[in-house]
Amino acid sequence: METIKIQGTEDTPKIMLDAENEIMEISGRSLPEDVSSFYEPVLNWLNEYAENPNKKTVFNFKLTYFNTASSKLLLDILMKLEEMHEKGNDVVIRWHFPEDDEDMAEAGEEYADIVDVPFEQIPY
Amino acid sequence: MDNKKDVKGFLEFVYEFYKSMKAHEITLVYEGEITHQITKAFTSLTESNMSKEDEPNSVQRKVFHVMVECLQNISKHADDFTSNDYLFSGRGIFLVSKGEDEYSVTTGNAVENDKIEYLTELLENINHMDKDELKELYKRQMKEGRLSEKGGAGLGFIDIKRKTNKELEYHFLPISDDTSFFLLTSTISRSDN
Numbered sequence: 585m586e587t588i589k590i591q592g593t594e595d596t597p598k599i600m601l602d603a604e605n606e607i608m609e610i611s612g613r614s615l616p617e618d619v620s621s622f623y624e625p626v627l628n629w630l631n632e633y634a635e636n637p638n639k640k641t642v643f644n645f646k647l648t649y650f651n652t653a654s655s656k657l658l659l660d661i662l663m664k665l666e667e668m669h670e671k672g673n674d675v676v677i678r679w680h681f682p683e684d685d686e687d688m689a690e691a692g693e694e695y696a697d698i699v700d701v702p703f704e705q706i707p708y
Numbered sequence: 709m710d711n712k713k714d715v716k717g718f719l720e721f722v723y724e725f726y727k728s729m730k731a732h733e734i735t736l737v738y739e740g741e742i743t744h745q746i747t748k749a750f751t752s753l754t755e756s757n758m759s760k761e762d763e764p765n766s767v768q769r770k771v772f773h774v775m776v777e778c779l780q781n782i783s784k785h786a787d788d789f790t791s792n793d794y795l796f797s798g799r800g801i802f803l804v805s806k807g808e809d810e811y812s813v814t815t816g817n818a819v820e821n822d823k824i825e826y827l828t829e830l831l832e833n834i835n836h837m838d839k840d841e842l843k844e845l846y847k848r849q850m851k852e853g854r855l856s857e858k859g860g861a862g863l864g865f866i867d868i869k870r871k872t873n874k875e876l877e878y879h880f881l882p883i884s885d886d887t888s889f890f891l892l893t894s895t896i897s898r899s900d901n
Contacts (some may be wrong), residue, residue, distance in 0.1 A: 615776055618776065649772065651773075651777065651780065655850055656853070656855055656863070659850050684765060685766075685769065687769065693845065697847065698851060
């Protein structure tokens with residue numbers, strides 16, 4: 585399956601989606617000018633991946649900032665992962681946050697409340 | 709000769725304007741169209757100023773959050789304004805001021821009068837909510853709300869109140885029979901908490 589590698593910029597996150605090497609990560613800052621079109625390839629990739637996922641799926645979020653429009657799209661990604669989990673796949677979300685950033689920790693807790701997927705909070 | 713007088717008057721105005729900015733501790737002011745490029749430029753400028761001044765990380769993050777949401781509000785809503793009035797269509801004013809105890813971020817843009825009731829209700833509702841209520845509202849809106857055509861998620865005001873923990877101050881000033889100028893100020897405390 586195709587690998588997605590997008591370099592991070594000052595307003596868009598770095599994205600690594602590599603099923604073969606089991607790397608799935610969104611990191612950095614997210615305030616794209618057009619959130620929907622920015623995240624569209626990620627959602628498409630997940631849809632395709634969900635048809636034939638690895639034994640175990642670990643999806644890492646390591647964001648330092650995201651705006652409210654991005655928060656909605658991040659939820660869409662998490663809901664896709666929840667759907668895979670509901671179908672009986674082994675799925676884990678790892679939510680990494682700077683240890684002094686309470687708001688980012690809380691954002692993770694909120695997502696964990698909304699979606700029903702194993703969710704690990706990892707301060708760094 | 710008249711022209712000379714005009715220039716002098718204008719330069720005097722600039723000096724008054726400068727003094728007035730200083731008196732109000734305004735560190736950034738902009739009038740015009742708010743684009744994504746402008747948003748990036750202003751946030752990175754303010755960010756580098758704050759880090760030079762050793763502002764605590766948590767304060768820097770809050771100011772960044774509030775600036776982005778305020779700027780995106782204008783960029784997404786200012787052109788809802790359908791009037792051909794060149795003074796107001798698609799434009800807005802944006803200012804950041806830095807006082808002893810707090811930062812404030814102020815935006816102003818023209819709105820049609822029939823939006824006033826909706827905006828007032830929305831802001832009052834958010835202003836009267838406590839932390840937990842805001843959290844629930846944010847989660848609900850994120851789940852049930854839809855992204856508008858312009859990419860707005862209806863979450864900006866909720867996010868600002870949550871991040872600042874302060875009421876959003878707002879004011880509508882009449883422009884004409886159909887339109888008003890909508891001003892909004894958010895304040896961010898400089899004490900690290």
